[in-house]
Structure formats: structure tokens, C-alpha cells
């Protein structure tokens with residue numbers, strides 16, 4: 001039996017707060033943690049499947065052009081080689097993000113260096129890898145492919161453009177103004193687990209174990225790519241070793257494994273090398289961003305301009321949504337926002353952790369720091385003065401808004417000195433020491449989701465949904481929601497995820513996973529409670545469940561009459577989505593030291609204060625924030641994709657050359673959660689948490705570099721050569 005909840009208005013009933021079990025919000029360790037750290041959790045490539053052969057992708061060595069011939073005979077005689085699959089369908093291109101259709105391309109066309117073009121299948125991985133390297137391919141290259149965003153005339157994304165009032169006039173009348181241009185480099189998702197898939201026929205059904213974030217969407221993509229009806233495909237992703245956007249859509253390894261398994265009638269495994277993951281999955285676009293801020297004597301914004309240039313391949317629909325939070329973060333009557341895309345032949349640009357805000361916020365918050373200095377106003381105070389009462393462009397109310405609290409509580413906990421600020425005031429040996437801060441903001445999204453919850457007479461429950469756990473804690477929080485609602489210890493709730501045979505939902509992406517799938521579980525549990533209440537003759541709100549017992553002396557087994565009871569929850573965001581602007585807010589504070597002689601910057605300490613609705617598990621929520629702040633350190637100081645200007649290929653394509661922060665780069669971080677209930681954000685009053693921790697944090701570090709040593713930098717990452 002399915003129970004449907006379409007949310008059209010705020011849900012103020014606070015059901016999760018009134019329960020007896022008291023497990024919601026508790027900092028419970030991840031239930032799959034032990035399996036992961038002991039190596040017993042199987043990742044996509046690790047399923048032992050009898051007779052499985054190995055596929056390795058061959059990739060293009062030209063930037064743009066046509067494939068004239070793939071000479072299969074060049075490798076078919078090599079040891080162990082079984083087949084070369086050059087089916088044009090395997091080149092789907094990495095998925096573009098959330099709901100965009102990947103455009104079809106002509107089968108024999110190459111549009112970036114490193115693009116997968118064929119799959120070589122052999123008995124062993126080494127044989128397949130060797131043969132893939134030796135596969136002879138004849139190309140007709142097209143010269144002159146534009147490789148850099150400044151080489152082409154960009155296309156305006158008209159849906160993003162906002163023009164309100166007269167920004168130029170506001171700038172000329174302003175008591176204080178800022179007109180600066182920031183740049184950010186491309187980023188890689190760099191998930192630990194490389195992209196991998198095993199495809200196998202099971203009767204007339206194709207089962208694919210893959211590493212994916214959004215199975216409900218991925219099954220349609222895959223079925224489409226291989227011309228099979230969706231009912232014949234089963235996707236399984238029980239454990240995912242990080243996604244960060246790179247596994248939102250199916251990519252070539254999954255499609256290639258499926259096609260090869262169909263053609264060879266054998267199970268086929270395809271694992272991308274680390275270099276292939278970097279070179280052909282997707283990149284975050286580099287950006288160039290002009291910020292114009294006009295303010296009155298008191299630092300109140302009268303004009304706000306944010307114009308960004310990003311890039312992607314011709315025909316791709318994704319454009320890094322740089323302005324996403326700029327639309328509503330600060331009030332100003334005169335506004336101009338514009339996003340442009342340059343069509344160039346670097347690998348596909350797509351969603352990488354916190355698409356948009358991850359790079360938009362560091363630029364905006366860097367510009368705000370310049371304004372604070374020019375206006376002689378404390379940076380925290382400047383932000384407080386510019387918090388709008390409602391969305392300044394659309395006039396919508398905010399569903400909830402904790403920016404001011406985060407700024408104040410964060411400043412207090414950090415020990416922020418709101419006295420007059422001047423750079424180069426503090427030196428310890430060869431290090432200049434400074435502090436900086438920035439606001440955080442990230443839009444909140446939810447999606448339609450279904451989950452089945454079965455309550456069993458033995459006092460356990462089973463939760464089933466195709467939702468994934470990409471390391472974020474889904475297994476744990478869904479057990480907590482069901483445990484709280486049904487009066488069970490979460491240890492007695494078995495959560496079964498990552499299988500398209502289960503009721504489906506929006507998966508993990510855009511920080512919507514917990515609030516969407518959590519709401520489906522909540523709806524199912526509420527329906528179970530109603531049935532139980534009915535059976536014992538009370539109203540649902542009076543039904544007292546705790547520790548596997550029904551208050552009033554009934555055992556669960558009695559009330560269930562020995563039979564399991566199941567309900568499917570179907571949650572759908574309704575009209576409410578158009579009535580509010582919903583976002584997570586926060587504040588970052590950083591202390592940084594900069595070496596006088598080498599220009600090296602080190603983060604000494606960093607604090608983030610965040611308000612993002614109900615916290616379902618204080619440990620997993622905090623861990624998400626820690627991960628986000630760590631990404632902020634990477635974005636500020638080290639992470640940058642470098643492309644060869646001759647052919648556009650990605651040069652630094654592994655973790656030795658693409659520098660993510662390591663333990664030595666990350667000091668003790670402090671996270672403050674400003675708890676709130678957001679009854680409009682979702683039925684469980686939770687908002688997105690995952691990505692907020694990196695939406696602005698890089699600016700707190702950049703602003704601290706300026707405060708430390710006086711170098712005002714406008715280009716991220718702020719590497720030593722730029723500091724000096």
C-alpha cells in the first residue's frame with residue numbers, strides 16, 4: 001500500500017520531535033563504517049562473478065575530428081584478447097549533471113582529447129590494458145578547435161540574466177564601490193573509487209553493478225543508451241566510494257560493460273584508470289567573474305553585479321551555475337547578473353561538488369572583503385547589514401534563514417576581533433598571520449522519492465529504496481528516521497539501498513538525498529503508525545512506541561498478529577517549492593599564515609557555522625561540513641586542472657599532480673551547527689547539508705591571506721607564486 005504526500009504547505013507538526021525513542025539527531029556512527037574500513041563492503045568492481053572478462057577503454061588521441069577506422073586486427077591476435085567493441089553507443093559522454101539530457105553526437109566524431117572510443121575485452125585486465133594501448137585508430141583531425149574560453153565569443157545563458165534598476169548609475173553614485181574580476185580554475189571530483197561497472201546477463205535481464213549516485217535516473221539513461229526496455233535492466237550500487245557529482249549520470253564504463261556483455265554473452269567488468277577518470281569523466285569549468293558592488297556610506301548595498309564566464313563543449317546543456325546564490329544572498333535594488341558559456345574543446349564540464357556556489361561564492365565573498373575594507377566596516381558587520389528580508393529578485397519569503405545567527409555565533413566561537421582591520425599587523429618568525437571570514441550559502445533542493453518500510457513481528461524493520469549512500473551516511477540516517485518513528489533502536493532497522501528493484505527516488509546529488517529519501521521513509525512510517533494506532537484503538541498522535549513496544553502493554557508481535565506490515569511512502573514536493581526561497585546559510589572564519597620568503601599559505605584553524613534545517617545525525621552532518629571545509633582549503637590553495645594549450649588535454653590527471661588537501665594541510669576544524677526546523681524545506685524539516693561547507697570557504701582563506709601579508713589576490717587557487 002502506497003501513501004502519497006505532496007507537500008503544498010509548511011509542515012509544522014514536528015512529528016519527529018514528539019517521539020519517544022530519541023534517536024533523531026544523535027551522533028551515531030555510520031552503520032556500514034566497519035564493513036568499509038575492514039574491506040568487506042563490496043564496491044562496484046569487487047563482486048566475484050564467475051567467468052567475468054575484463055574491458056579497458058581505448059581513448060582518443062586527437063582533440064577534434066573524425067574516426068576513419070578502428071583497426072580491430074591490430075590487437076585481436078594479442079594474448080588473451082577476446083574482442084574490440086567499437087559500438088558508437090558506448091561513447092555517451094559523461095553525464096551532464098542532474099536532469100539534463102546528454103546530447104547525441106555523431107558516432108564517429110571526437111570532440112575532446114581522451115574521449116573513449118572503443119572497448120578492448122580480454123581474459124585479464126593487464127591484457128586488455130595492453131591491447132587498448134596498441135589499438136590502431138585512423139583519424140581525420142579537424143584543426144583549429146578552440147581550447148581556451150578567451151578564444152571564442154561566449155553564449156549568454158538568457159534564463160540566468162537579471163537586470164533590475166540601473167547598476168551603472170548605482171556604481172557612479174555609490175559612497176563605496178568595488179569592481180573586481182576573479183578567476184577560478186577547473187576542479188576534479190577526484191572520488192576515491194574510480195568509475196567501474198560489471199554487467200551480466202541473468203536470463204533475459206541485464207544486471208549492472210556500477211558506482212552511481214542516482215539510480216532512478218541512471219537506469220533510464222542506460223536503458224536508452226543500449227536500446228533495452230528499462231524493465232530488463234537492474235542497476236545495483238550498494239556502496240559508492242565518493243561521487244561528488246562525477247557519478248550523477250552513467251558514463252562510458254557502464255555503457256561499455258553493458259554493450260560488451262550483450263554482444264559477448266559473458267559478464268564483463270570495466271574499470272577506469274585514475275587517469276581516465278580525470279580525463280574523461282567531467283570537470284568543473286574554470287570561471288572568470290566580474291563583481292560590481294555599490295554601497296552607501298553605511299555599507300548597505302545599492303548595486304550588485306555578478307557576471308560570469310564558464311565553458312563547456314559545443315552542444316552540452318550544462319553551464320556551471322555560478323550565480324545560484326548571488327540571486328538571493330544580499331539585498332540591492334540595482335542588479336545585473338549574467339552567465340555566459342564559451343564553447344571549447346576541453347573535456348565535458350559538469351557537476352562537481354556544490355556546482356555553482358563552490359566557485360561563485362568565493363568570488364563574491366572576496367569582493368565583499370574588498371568592500372568592507374573600502375567602507376571601513378567590519379566584514380561580519382557588512383554582511384549583517386545586507387541580509388535581505390526576502391528574495392531580492394523574486395520577492396519570495398525565505399523558508400528559514402540563519403545567516404545572521406551563523407555570523408554571530410561563528411564570530412563569537414572563533415574569537416573574531418571586530419576592531420579596525422589592517423593587513424600585515426602580525427608576524428611570527430617568517431610567517432605573517434591573519435584572519436578572514438566569508439558567508440556561506442547554497443540552494444536547497446528536494447525531489448520526488450519513494451521508500452518501503454516493513455515492520456516485523458520480531459521488533460525489527462526493513463527500509464528499502466534505491467537511494468544511494470555515497471559516503472554521506474544515508475544507511476544510518478534512514479535507520480534513525482525509521483527507528484524514531486517506529487520506536488525501534490536503529491540497530492534493529494535494516495536499511496537496504498542502491499538497487500533499482502526497490503522503490504525509487506532522486507538519489508544522491510545536489511544535497512537533496514537526505515531530505516528527499518528521508519521524507520519518503522517518514523511518510524511510510526507515519527502510515528505504519530496510523531495502522532498500528534487503529535489496531536490498538538488510539539489516534540496516531542497518541543500512539544506511544546518505544547524500544548519495540550507499544551505503550552499500554554501490547555507487544556509489537558501481538559499488534560501485528562504475527563504478520564509483517566509494510567507501507568510505501570511516496571513524497572513529492574508540491575506547490576510549496578514555488579512559494580519560498582529555500583537555502584542553507586553559514587559563515588566561515590579562518591586563520592592563515594603566509595610565509596614571508598616562500599609565499600606558502602597554511603591554514604592554522606578554520607571554523608564553519610551552518611544553519612541547514614533539522615540535523616538528522618550530528619556526526620554525519622558534522623563530517624559533511626568537515627569535508628566541505630577541506631574542499632574549501634583545496635579550492636583556496638591547491639586545486640587546479642591544467643590543460644595543454646596545444647591540444648586541450650588535461651595534464652594533471654592523478655592525485656599526485658592534482659593537489660587535494662592532505663592531513664598536513666588540514667588543521668583541527670571546528671563546526672557549529674545552528675539548529676533550526678524548516679517546515680517548508682521538507683516534511684522532515686531538514687535542508688541540504690552536504691555541499692554548504694565549501695560554498696564560500698575559499699574566500700575566508702583568501703581574505704585571511706590579504707589580512708596576513710597584504711597580497712590581495714583575485715585568482716584561485718592562491719599558490720605561492722601568486723602570493724609573492
Ligand code: MOS
Pocket residue numbers: 213243244245246248351352353354355508509510511
Ligand atoms: Mo553533486 S555535484 O550534485 O553530487
